[in-house]
Each structure stands twice: as structure tokens, then as C-alpha cells.
Amino acid sequence: MEFKKIHLYGSDIEDYEVLSSLIQDAAIPTSEMKFDKVEKQFFLVCSRFSWESRLQNKGNKRIVSGICFDNVIEVKKKNFPSFNSENILNFLTLKKVTGFIELIFSNNILIKLVGNNISFRIDDLNKEWPTIFSPNHKN
Template identity: 30%
Template sequence: MTEDALFEDGREAPLHLGAFDGEDLTIIASLAQDAVFPITEMTWRPRDRRFGLLINRFRWEDTGRARHGAERVQSVLAVENVLNVSSQGIDRSDRDTVLSLLSVTFEPGDEPSGHVLLTLAGDGAIRLEVEALDVTLRDMTRPYKAPSGKVPSHGE
């Protein structure tokens, strides 16, 4: 049985979201957009079939921005059921590289399989072949002031 959300449920709290279909993934993608992460914080564990990123995501859901300024939070973006990982436009040997996540999308294959595509700024991309879609986004730290002090912009 499902219940309606309560007003109190809207309080600011750490996120812990899951996606099992493309519609769910659009919510996670919107919250992870403009996240930045060092290339060293990207991990694939083939034996566990898990791919993870430790990202510094912009808090798009933050309703108190006018009061305390732009904030980021460290979060884990994890993809389960990963069979293969490929990338383009990324020099994985440059350990000082900081990547910026522009979008997360799902390209369906033979149901329930497909590909999770992580599009990065600068024409980079990571493609994850998945047996079934299972993505989580979980905040790991308290929010902190965004170093730039600004809301990300795409020159609109």
C-alpha cells in the first residue's frame, strides 16, 4: 500500500535514491548534473559487477540557496549489474584530471539490459553495459559551500 507524501517529508535531508527504469534515472540524472569528480574517484569492480563514482554534486534540490549560497555535497553514484565498461575522450593515465558530469542516460537493449551513458564535459563519455538498470545516488557528507560560490551555468 502506498501513502501520500507528507509536508514534513520535504525537509532538507541527505538523498538516497534508486532507479530501476529510465523514468527514475531522469530524476537521478537531474540531481547529478554538473557534478565534478577526480578521475581517481571512478571505480569498476568486475567481480562485483559494480561501477561507482564519488562525486561532488551541486545541490539542485536546495531550497535555501538564497539564504546560504550555492552548495555541493559528496555523493556516491553507483551502477549495479555492470558487465562491461568503455570510455572515450578520457586520459585515465592523467591522475590529476577532474571530470564534470553533464548527463546520465539509459539506452535500452534487449529488455532488461542496455547501456548507461555518462556524458562528460569536453566530449568525454563512459558507457556501462548493464544486465538490468539499477542505479543509486546517495549523499555521503554534509553540504559544503561550492568553491566557485556560483550555480553551474551552460551559457544559455
């Protein structure tokens, strides 16, 4: 089966729900996050778990994806670790509220993107690769 990279743009609440499901359990190094105040963009690069591969019975896979949030005027952080290239955050979910997007990570870490009409683009940057590690969600 041919590998198809994801390239999506979104701005409404349903789009953000799709984004959240795509990057659930993504590993994001703190060194791979950047806020460009002049361009009003927040970027991150993550190693996301390929839920779509699992649904297609292709096994556990990961893929590197880049995400750009546009129209961001401020970034607020809560419980964010000190900058260190070895710090890797585990993405859990996000919330879209009028005026901001909240990215929620394990260990009660939050990143709040403040702005009006924040939109996003997500692009897979390479081919997926197999992994023996699979997210495990205990209820």
C-alpha cells in the first residue's frame, strides 16, 4: 500500500478536533518549538503516532510532522520545563476557545496560543517508520 503524507489546513472547531486526534501522543522536543512574533506564527515539529496506520492494520508507526499556527499574537506557558534540547513533551489534547488555543501535555504542561482567528497547517515531513512502542491509555 502506498504511503500518503498528510497535508491539512484548518481553522474551525471541527478542524481542531481532527488535528488533536492526529497528534494525540506526539512527542515534541521543546527545542522544536518556536514563536515568531513578527510573523505571528507558532511552529512545532513532532514525532506523531500514526493512528491512521493502526486503523489500516499496518502496525505501529510514527512520522515527523510540522505544524504552523497562524495569527498568534502571544504565547503563554504553564509548568513548562526549562529550555533544554533533551526535554520532550507528550501531547495529550487541545482546546479551541474564542481568542486562544490551548495545547495540553502530560505533567500538567500547557501552552496557550493567544490570537484571533488562529488557523493551522500540518504537514508530514517524511515517511513513516515502524515502532515497537504504542500509546497505552488507561481509563
